[in-house]
Every structure is written in structure tokens, then in C-alpha cells.
Amino acid sequence: MMTSPPPSAAPLMIEARAVHKWYPNGFHALRGCDLRVARGEVVVIMGPSGSGKSTFLRTFNALEDFQQGSIVIDGIPLCDDLRQIDAIRREVGMVFQQFNLFPHLTVLQNLTLAPVLVRRRPRDEVEAQARRLLERVGIAEQADKFPGQLSGGQQQRVAIARSLCMEPRILLFDEPTSALDPEMVREVLDVMQTLARDGMTMVVVTHEVGFARQVAHRVVLMADGEVVEEAPPQQFFTAPAQDRSRRFLEQIL
Amino acid sequence: MAGLLRRLRRDYFANPLDAALSITLGLLLTAALLAGLRWALSQAQWAVIQVNATLFAVGRYPLEQQWRLWLVTALLAAASGSSWGLLRALPRRDRRREAQLWPGNDRIAVAGFAALALVLPALLGLSLPLQLRWWLISALLLAARWVCGRWGQGRRGRQALRLLPLAWPCLYLFGLGLIAGGLGLIAVPPNEWGGLLLTLVQASLAILLCFPLGVLLALGRRSTLPLLRWSSVLYIEFIRGAPLITLLFLGQNILGFLLPGGVAPERVWRAALVLTLFAAAYLAEAVRAGLAAVPRGQLEAARSLGLSTAQALARVVLPQAIRTAVPAMVGQFISLLQDTTLLSLIGLLELLGSARTVMANPAFLGRNAEVYLTLAVLFWCCCAALGLGSRALERRLNPNTTA
Numbered sequence: 001m002m003t004s005p006p007p008s009a010a011p012l013m014i015e016a017r018a019v020h021k022w023y024p025n026g027f028h029a030l031r032g033c034d035l036r037v038a039r040g041e042v043v044v045i046m047g048p049s050g051s052g053k054s055t056f057l058r059t060f061n062a063l064e065d066f067q068q069g070s071i072v073i074d075g076i077p078l079c080d081d082l083r084q085i086d087a088i089r090r091e092v093g094m095v096f097q098q099f100n101l102f103p104h105l106t107v108l109q110n111l112t113l114a115p116v117l118v119r120r121r122p123r124d125e126v127e128a129q130a131r132r133l134l135e136r137v138g139i140a141e142q143a144d145k146f147p148g149q150l151s152g153g154q155q156q157r158v159a160i161a162r163s164l165c166m167e168p169r170i171l172l173f174d175e176p177t178s179a180l181d182p183e184m185v186r187e188v189l190d191v192m193q194t195l196a197r198d199g200m201t202m203v204v205v206t207h208e209v210g211f212a213r214q215v216a217h218r219v220v221l222m223a224d225g226e227v228v229e230e231a232p233p234q235q236f237f238t239a240p241a242q243d244r245s246r247r248f249l250e251q252i253l
Numbered sequence: 254m255a256g257l258l259r260r261l262r263r264d265y266f267a268n269p270l271d272a273a274l275s276i277t278l279g280l281l282l283t284a285a286l287l288a289g290l291r292w293a294l295s296q297a298q299w300a301v302i303q304v305n306a307t308l309f310a311v312g313r314y315p316l317e318q319q320w321r322l323w324l325v326t327a328l329l330a331a332a333s334g335s336s337w338g339l340l341r342a343l344p345r346r347d348r349r350r351e352a353q354l355w356p357g358n359d360r361i362a363v364a365g366f367a368a369l370a371l372v373l374p375a376l377l378g379l380s381l382p383l384q385l386r387w388w389l390i391s392a393l394l395l396a397a398r399w400v401c402g403r404w405g406q407g408r409r410g411r412q413a414l415r416l417l418p419l420a421w422p423c424l425y426l427f428g429l430g431l432i433a434g435g436l437g438l439i440a441v442p443p444n445e446w447g448g449l450l451l452t453l454v455q456a457s458l459a460i461l462l463c464f465p466l467g468v469l470l471a472l473g474r475r476s477t478l479p480l481l482r483w484s485s486v487l488y489i490e491f492i493r494g495a496p497l498i499t500l501l502f503l504g505q506n507i508l509g510f511l512l513p514g515g516v517a518p519e520r521v522w523r524a525a526l527v528l529t530l531f532a533a534a535y536l537a538e539a540v541r542a543g544l545a546a547v548p549r550g551q552l553e554a555a556r557s558l559g560l561s562t563a564q565a566l567a568r569v570v571l572p573q574a575i576r577t578a579v580p581a582m583v584g585q586f587i588s589l590l591q592d593t594t595l596l597s598l599i600g601l602l603e604l605l606g607s608a609r610t611v612m613a614n615p616a617f618l619g620r621n622a623e624v625y626l627t628l629a630v631l632f633w634c635c636c637a638a639l640g641l642g643s644r645a646l647e648r649r650l651n652p653n654t655t656a
Contacts, residue, residue, distance in 0.1 A: 061557050063553055063557060086559060089557055089559045092557070093557070093558075094554075094557040096550055100551060100554035102554070102569055103573065104572050113558070113560075113568060114555075114558035114560060117560060117564055117568065118558065118560060162558070
């Protein structure tokens with residue numbers, strides 16, 4: 001079940017050019033990373049731990065800053081202007097490894113908080129939409145529970161629904177299945193696959209080779225803060241161009 | 254019967270050491286209880302309490318104005334009863350199915366409360382009209398609890414519940430106004446307030462005001478702005494390094510010098526101000542511990558959803574931090590309530606202060622034990638109420654315990 005290819009003339013949603021990041025302790029975490037993601041495209045970023053892939057992903061919604069280079073999200077350049085950052089964060093959803101649901105709010109309140117507070121939409125309308133989204137990720141009956149009462153897989157699906165409730169144009173996934181018990185990985189990946197098929201622009205940091213093969217349009221390999229290789233999954237997993245990619249694949253396959 | 258015997262054996266007489274301990278402790282406890290009872294019933298002379306009951310309760314508050322205090326008490330009882338009823342009628346969203354109008358522990362609480370309300374006024378030897386008033390007020394509380402529990406289920410109750418956080422501050426201000434007078438009522442200056450009334454006014458004012466100040470200080474201490482951070486640290490560490498009594502004396506003396514004549518607030522308000530500033534520093538540390546317990550990812554998730562820093566703090570981080578800090582904060586409030594006794598040393602006639610004036614009276618010479626014991630019981634009642642309230646709050650706020 002392959003995702004249909006994005007239209008070739010689709011506008012760019014993410015355009016990162018030569019992004020450099022140094023941590024305050026002097027560590028050079030990103031060394032001139034480039035990435036272009038078109039609307040409707042699904043890009044999977046892989047790489048060994050410490051390669052900077054999560055850091056790179058987190059620069060796209062300004063959870064991490066960078067010192068050199070430029071990032072343009074849906075036509076808005078990322079800079080220090082706080083209003084621009086808020087505008088970008090409204091359009092870019094993020095799903096975390098540790099779910100980061102709000103434990104003091106019910107599932108439904110987790111979904112409605114931001115749309116009501118940030119987008120100032122009427123509560124009734126948002127609640128109706130939230131219930132539809134919960135149905136879409138298959139946990140409509142848990143709406144009034146608290147996150148602590150759900151399984152890991154259910155929590156991560158709530159987190160995806162929470163991002164979707166803001167109607168983002170881009171979704172970022174930071175190792176969404178790494179904290180899950182093995183039997184719960186499938187249910188989360190299924191939801192992500194459905195999203196991809198519906199045309200959501202997605203950048204996914206993951207170790208799930210199956211997901212990358214089936215869903216991604218492109219696979220990006222990062223190592224030591226650099227983008228090493230960028231290729232369609234078929235080519236990447238069967239005939240990688242770079243030595244570094246081959247060594248990485250030998251370790252995970 | 255056999256089960257009872259078996260349990261007795263298991264819990265108290267499982268082996269010779271247990272048996273010896275049980276018997277020794279049992280004998281000691283019985284002896285202490287008997288001695289206490291003998292003292293309370295035959296040796297103690299409770300007239301000192303009965304004669305001075307009004308002084309202990311309200312100090313020198315003018316007699317003909319005391320109906321205002323009764324009115325405040327009745328309003329508080331009605332408000333407590335209705336809040337209790339509403340909270341029971343509308344339990345937390347995830348528990349709605351298990352909702353019960355009268356859960357088991359509530360029945361015990363009501364029975365205990367009713368027994369206390371019936372017995373306590375008589376035990377204190379209050380006059381019959383006063384006893385009648387206490388019974389009426391207790392009945393009002395229970396009636397409000399019952400009516401709101403019935404009426405509050407469903408939509409109306411939910412609307413009323415949303416009004417509660419607004420209703421209580423209004424009631425508090427109204428009560429304070431009623432006590433102080435003015436606006437057509439005869440003004441009763443604070444230096445005529447005393448006894449339990451003054452203790453409760455001081456403690457509640459300090460508790461209410463130190464809370465926002467403490468939260469701000471805690472946020473300031475974690476701020477990224479160096480000036481804000483260092484001034485918060487300086488303030489907190491200075492206050493925590495000084496004994497309350499010195500600060501109280503300092504407040505009485507310095508505020509008079511600093512502010513131009515006539516502007517300096519009355520001694521009672523100055524003391525309340527010092528108590529507030531003192532408690533805020535300790536509260537800030539409790540809240541800071543709560544803030545440190547909220548994972549970083551919570552703020553990141555809130556920010557990535559587009560919430561501003563202020564929104565993320567108010568809606569995501571602080572609610573969790575304060576929930577964690579509730580036990581420590583209530584501990585602070587309880588010691589704050591007990592710290593109000595220090596006000597007697599700067600000449601305010603709160604509960605301990607008025608007790609000392611009574612004991613200085615030659616007519617009640619040597620009645621110290623009765624007076625101090627009564628004081629201890631009164632303080633214990635107030636602190637127990639705070640503790641019970643905090644435990645109920647924790648249970649309601651903590652979604653991760655499945656009761």
C-alpha cells in the first residue's frame with residue numbers, strides 16, 4: 001500500500017538551507033543541514049542516536065534555535081520575531097516521543113484547549129470537531145477519561161488528535177513509537193499512515209523501517225549533524241549511494 | 254466472635270514481645286485517660302472558659318454589634334454547605350458514573366459534625382440562647398448541603414459550580430466589610446477585634462494574599478531575566494533567614510517611620526502585612542518544588558500548540574505545579590495559623606493574647622491549664638479542618654488515582 005506521490009508542482013512547505021546549530025557548550029549539533037518538503041509529502045528522517053535528527057526536526061517549530069542558515073515554513077521565514085514564531089507554531093503540529101499530554105485535563109480538554117485559547121473558536125464547535133477526531137483515531141469512547149487512565153498507544157493517538165485539532169498544515173513526529181510497548185506500535189503507525197494517505201505534509205523521525213518503506217516519499221539519513229543521503233525509500237533501502245548509509249542499514253536491518 | 258478473637262490475637266498478642274508491649278501500652282493509656290478524666294471532671298474549674306467565652310471568641314467586639322458576626326458565621330455555614338453539596342452532586346467528569354449523593358465517608362462526616370454541633374456548645378457551657386444559635390447555624394450548613402446536593406445535579410448545578418470561585422472571594426470581602434463596618438454600619442475599629450475572630454481574620458488574610466505573591470515569587474525565581482531572578486532569590490532567602498517575631502517587631506516599628514504620619518496602617522493590618530510577606534517566601538519554595546516536578550515536555554507541548562508562554566504557564570504548567578505543591582502549601586498554611594499566636598507578643602489580643610489577659614485576672618488565678626487546653630483544642634479544630642479540606646482537594650485534583 002504505497003502513498004500516492006505528491007503532485008510535482010506542489011508548493012514548498014518547509015525549506016531549510018544550510019542550518020547550523022551550536023549548543024551553548026560549543027557542541028556543533030547541526031552542520032549545514034538542508035531539507036525541502038513539498039505540500040503533501042511524507043519525509044522520514046533516520047539516523048543513529050546523537051546524529052541531530054530530533055534537533056533538526058525541532059528547529060522547524062522553533063523549539064530549538066539555530067545560529068546560521070535559514071528556514072522558511074509555508075512562506076513564513078523563521079526568525080527571532082515572536083509573533084512570527086507563534087504564527088508558525090499554529091500551523092505546525094508536533095507529536096512527541098513521550099506524548100506530553102496534559103495529565104490534569106481530560107482527553108477532550110486536551111484537544112480543545114489550544115483551538116479555543118489560541119484560535120478563539122467557539123467551544124461547542126471545537127468539541128464537536130474533537131469528538132470527530134477522536135473517532136478517527138479510534139478512541140471516541142475515552143473522551144472523558146484522563147490521559148493517565150489510557151494505554152501508551154491510546155495516549156499517542158490522543159496526542160496526534162490533539163495536534164490535528166489545531167488544523168495544522170504540517171505535522172512533525174519526533175520518534176512517535178519509541179516509547180511504546182511493541183504491541184501498541186501498529187495502532188499508532190496505522191493512524192499515521194491514514195494521515196499520510198489523506199495528504200498531510202509530514203516529517204517523521206523514526207526507526208520504523210516498515211513505515212518508511214510503505215509510507216515515505218523520501219528517506220533522509222542524518223549522521224553527525226549532517227544530511228548524508230536523501231533518496232526514495234526503494235532506492236535508499238536497496239541501493240544506498242553512500243558508505244555511511246550502507247553501514248547504518250547494516251546495523252538496523 | 255471467633256474472627257474478632259483471631260484478629261485480636263494476630264494484631265496484639267502474636268508473640269510474647271507483642272503481648273508485653275500491648276499490655277504495657279494499654280495500661281499506660283488507660284492510666285493517662287483516667288488521670289485526664291479525673292482532672293477534667295473533678296479538679297478543673299471550667300468557669301474560666303464559660304465566663305470568658307465571648308472574650309475568647311471575639312475579644313472586645315462591641316456586644317450590641319455582635320449580630321454582624323453571627324450573620325457572617327451563618328453566611329459562611331450556608332456557603333460551605335452549598336459548596337459541599339454542589340461538589341458532591343457534580344463529581345469529576347471521569348467519575349460521573351460512580352457519583353453518589355451521599356458517599357460513605359460523607360455520612361460519617363455528617364454524623365460527626367452533627368454530634369460535635371450538638372455536644373460542643375453544651376460542653377463549653379454556653380448559655381442557652383448561644384447554644385440555640387450554634388445549633389441553628391449547624392442545621393443551616395447541613396440543610397444547604399442537602400438542598401444543593403439535590404438541586405445541583407445537571408446543568409443548573411454545573412453553572413452554579415462555575416460561579417463558586419467567584420462567590421467565595423465576594424463572600425469573604427462582604428464578611429470582612431460586615432465585621433469592620435462603615436457604609437451605614439457603625440464602624441468597629443480593628444483594635445477592638447480579638448480572640449478567635451482576630452486569629453481567623455489574620456490567618457485567612459495572610460493565606461489568601463500570600464498565595465498569589467508566593468506563586469509570583471516562585472515564577473520569578475525560575476525566570477530567565479537575571480534581575481527578576483536575583484531579586485526573588487534575595488527576598489526569599491532574606492525572609493527565610495529571619496525569625497518571624499523579629500520581622501513582626503520590625504514591621505511595627507519601621508512601617509511607622511517609613512510612611513508619613515497618619516498613612517501608616519493600623520497595627521492589625523501591619524501585622525497582617527508582615528505575616529503575608531513572611532508566608533509568601535515559604536510558599537514560593539513549595540511552589541518552586543512543584544514547578545520543578547512538571548516535566549519540560551509539558552511546556553514544549555503547550556508551546557508547540559501555539560500557546561503563548563503566559564497561556565502555557567497559566568493553563569498547563571501552574572495547575573500541575575500547584576497540584577503537586579498542595580500538601581506542602583497546606584502545611585505552610587497550618588503553621589501560619591499557629592504563627593498568629595506570636596501576634597500576642599506585639600500586643601495584639603488574638604486568641605493567645607486574650608487568653609493571657611484572662612489569666613492575668615486575679616479572679617482566675619491558677620486556671621492556666623484549663624485555658625491552654627481549650628486553646629490547644631480550638632487550634633487543633635482549625636488545623637484539622639484545613640487538613641481535611643486539603644485532602645479532599647488533593648483527591649479531586651489528582652486524576653491519576655483511581656479511587
